[in-house]
Amino acid sequence: MEWFEETLHENWRQGIRIKEILYRDQTELQDLMIFESYAWGRVLTLDGVVQTTTGDEFCYHEMIVHVPMLAHGAPRQVLIIGGGDGGCLREALKHEGVERVTQVEIDRSVIDLCRKWLPTISDGAFDHPKARVIIADGARFAAESPERFDVIVVDSTDPIGPGAVLFTEEFYRNVRRLLNPGGILATQCGNPSIKPQELVDTQAAQRAAGFALVDYYLPVVPTYIGGGMALGFATDDPAKRKVGADAIRERGVPKGLRYYTPEVHVAAFAHPAWMIERVGH
Ligand code: SAM
Numbered sequence: 001m002e003w004f005e006e007t008l009h010e011n012w013r014q015g016i017r018i019k020e021i022l023y024r025d026q027t028e029l030q031d032l033m034i035f036e037s038y039a040w041g042r043v044l045t046l047d048g049v050v051q052t053t054t055g056d057e058f059c060y061h062e063m064i065v066h067v068p069m070l071a072h073g074a075p076r077q078v079l080i081i082g083g084g085d086g087g088c089l090r091e092a093l094k095h096e097g098v099e100r101v102t103q104v105e106i107d108r109s110v111i112d113l114c115r116k117w118l119p120t121i122s123d124g125a126f127d128h129p130k131a132r133v134i135i136a137d138g139a140r141f142a143a144e145s146p147e148r149f150d151v152i153v154v155d156s157t158d159p160i161g162p163g164a165v166l167f168t169e170e171f172y173r174n175v176r177r178l179l180n181p182g183g184i185l186a187t188q189c190g191n192p193s194i195k196p197q198e199l200v201d202t203q204a205a206q207r208a209a210g211f212a213l214v215d216y217y218l219p220v221v222p223t224y225i226g227g228g229m230a231l232g233f234a235t236d237d238p239a240k241r242k243v244g245a246d247a248i249r250e251r252g253v254p255k256g257l258r259y260y261t262p263e264v265h266v267a268a269f270a271h272p273a274w275m276i277e278r279v280g281h
Pocket of ligand 1: 050051052060081082083084085104105106107110136137138139155156157158161162163164165166188
């Protein structure tokens with residue numbers, strides 16, 4: 001009986017029992033493994049950390065994408081940084097008003113291998129006529145691009161390895177420059193019950209980058225252990241954070257979602273008291 005053991009946290013490990021290892025190799029940048037599990041379908045790990053599973057990926061992808069998209073109301077240009085499995089791309093393309101979704105992923109192998117071994121996650125999104133994929137460092141793209149976006153989603157690895165630059169004040173400053181007026185940034189911020197400091201630091205860096213409103217919301221993604229996962233929400237238009245469930249519904253929620261509802265959107269911004277103690281509002 002073989003187990004995958006995630007060692008992201010020094011004092012808390014999670015094990016997922018392996019049915020079969022489907023692929024394992026070193027890409028140019030990361031150690032990548034894809035295995036069939038008993039509990040969560042197929043699992044992608046990078047450098048020993050669970051990135052996504054076919055069993056619960058919808059929880060994360062729906063929330064990191066539809067919350068900023070529906071808070072915005074009419075996003076046309078969307079940027080995804082990271083997200084090589086294609087789940088964010090798939091969800092962003094569900095919004096009919098979107099004209100183009102640009103994805104900037106640093107590691108081509110993640111895209112190629114996920115398309116081969118985890119095809120249900122991108123579900124054809126990489127071939128969608130509105131999708132544009134750029135293989136590059138997201139931090140560099142943010143520093144140099146002349147383009148502007150309505151919603152930017154940073155679906156990164158954790159702040160170690162190639163993803164570390166995506167958690168810096170300089171990166172958030174550059175990303176803020178890429179946003180159209182009323183634009184929204186959503187970012188992966190780790191698990192605040194195990195690593196509250198990661199969220200504290202990310203929020204501080206986003207504030208220092210000049211955003212008028214910096215907040216976080218808490219979806220539950222079972223294979224990101226530790227309870228509610230924190231996603232950062234930053235914008236220069238504070239009204240975007242206050243949209244109610246009825247107004248969201250009128251904007252047109254894509255059909256067939258399994259986690260996101262307008263009520264879940266609003267509730268995810270309610271922070272339990274112990275979270276406020278740990279990381280603030
Ligand atoms: N949802 C996952 C999580 O929360 O852990 C993240 C999944 S996604 C596969 C993360 C992607 O970010 C990987 O494909 C990785 O190659 C990419 N990535 C890491 N650093 C990057 C950078 N500097 N620029 C662009 N993409 C990056």
